[in-house]
Amino acid sequence: MNANQNQPIPYAVFENEVQLPILDITHPLFNASIDEQAYHLSCLKSARSIESLKKMPGFIRNIFVKMSNVDNSYLSGMRTLLYKLGPDLSRGIKLGFRDKWAVKQTSFMGLRIRLRDLCRRQSGILLPQLKQFPERNLCFFNIAGGAATDSINTLILIQESDPELLKGRKIEINILDIDNYGPNFAKRCIDVLKQPGERFHGLDITLNIIHYDWSGPEALRKMSLERSGWIQLCSSEGGLFEYGSDSDIIENLNHFFAGSPADARVTGSLIFDRAHVNPGYLGFTEFIGVQIRYLGLEGLQRILTQTSWVLEESHEIDTIYILFSLKKA
Numbered sequence: 001m002n003a004n005q006n007q008p009i010p011y012a013v014f015e016n017e018v019q020l021p022i023l024d025i026t027h028p029l030f031n032a033s034i035d036e037q038a039y040h041l042s043c044l045k046s047a048r049s050i051e052s053l054k055k056m057p058g059f060i061r062n063i064f065v066k067m068s069n070v071d072n073s074y075l076s077g078m079r080t081l082l083y084k085l086g087p088d089l090s091r092g093i094k095l096g097f098r099d100k101w102a103v104k105q106t107s108f109m110g111l112r113i114r115l116r117d118l119c120r121r122q123s124g125i126l127l128p129q130l131k132q133f134p135e136r137n138l139c140f141f142n143i144a145g146g147a148a149t150d151s152i153n154t155l156i157l158i159q160e161s162d163p164e165l166l167k168g169r170k171i172e173i174n175i176l177d178i179d180n181y182g183p184n185f186a187k188r189c190i191d192v193l194k195q196p197g198e199r200f201h202g203l204d205i206t207l208n209i210i211h212y213d214w215s216g217p218e219a220l221r222k223m224s225l226e227r228s229g230w231i232q233l234c235s236s237e238g239g240l241f242e243y244g245s246d247s248d249i250i251e252n253l254n255h256f257f258a259g260s261p262a263d264a265r266v267t268g269s270l271i272f273d274r275a276h277v278n279p280g281y282l283g284f285t286e287f288i289g290v291q292i293r294y295l296g297l298e299g300l301q302r303i304l305t306q307t308s309w310v311l312e313e314s315h316e317i318d319t320i321y322i323l324f325s326l327k328k329a
Contacts, residue, residue, distance in 0.1 A: 012188040033086030042106040046280020083108040123157035130165040137170040144239025145175040146182030176212035224259030241270040266326040
């Protein structure tokens with residue numbers, strides 16, 4: 001381990017006084033947990049692997065499904081956070097056998113690549129706005145945001161690029177989620193990062209937790225209207241666009257459109273459609289029972305015809321994830 005990898009890791013307290021690392025995508029141990037060539041090869045091999053799994057005896061298949069840690073047909077926010085940390089940053093955490101096994105799997109590296117690339121895109125959107133409008137406050141709306149790792153790390157990237165841009169303005173991270181575990185941990189992360197000697201010391205950052213069911217998006221419109229003069233970014237990584245119905249996505253986009261300023265943006269991740277998604281990923285998610293949507297870029301474009309948003313940019317990750325940003329037409 002080189003000197004950079006000994007860079008201190010701040011921790012925040014989760015439930016039952018358990019301390020977890022605060023995920024920082026600029027930390028050398030996070031970067032060391034990503035090997036894009038290995039991930040690409042894993043994706044190529046996964047189709048053959050899933051065929052082998054299907055031939056396993058039933059009792060072994062059941063054990064494998066349990067090891068995959070699916071909660072109610074989706075990966076919970078805190079379990080997703082664990083896989084995003086990767087094997088090195090999570091090394092000091094006391095884990096059960098299933099999580100120890102899962103966090104080392106190359107297949108979950110895609111979550112780390114997805115997070116890193118989305119944060120880069122979000123900071124790329126916000127940096128010009130922050131430079132152009134030093135008087136405006138900054139607001140994130142994070143739908144199904146869990147521990148809000150994308151919002152927090154977008155701020156980290158902005159700070160590393162130009163720390164003056166975040167000073168002297170109010171910054172809000174609003175987590176809209178039906179679950180409290182991830183958002184509560186995110187709040188503790190912000191509290192730690194605002195302490196003397198930490199990244200966000202001296203910054204006016206507030207994290208709000210809003211109990212939110214995306215089938216009732218009126219709260220999103222109300223909050224957006226209340227911050228009409230702010231720079232606004234609405235995101236959903238691994239959430240609305242990977243699990244929500246067409247009508248849910250349309251309603252959330254339309255409510256945010258109605259309340260937000262002209263330069264507001266929407267960012268998120270979705271999965272390739274069934275015809276083009278990595279067959280191993282398709283087989284694996286169906287095998288373990290994840291009820292994910294294979295929306296694809298054409299599916300998103302179809303949905304956008306029923307809104308006033310247009311696709312600004314998209315970015316593919318190994319025929320599994322598509323990251324995108326939307327702007328107002």
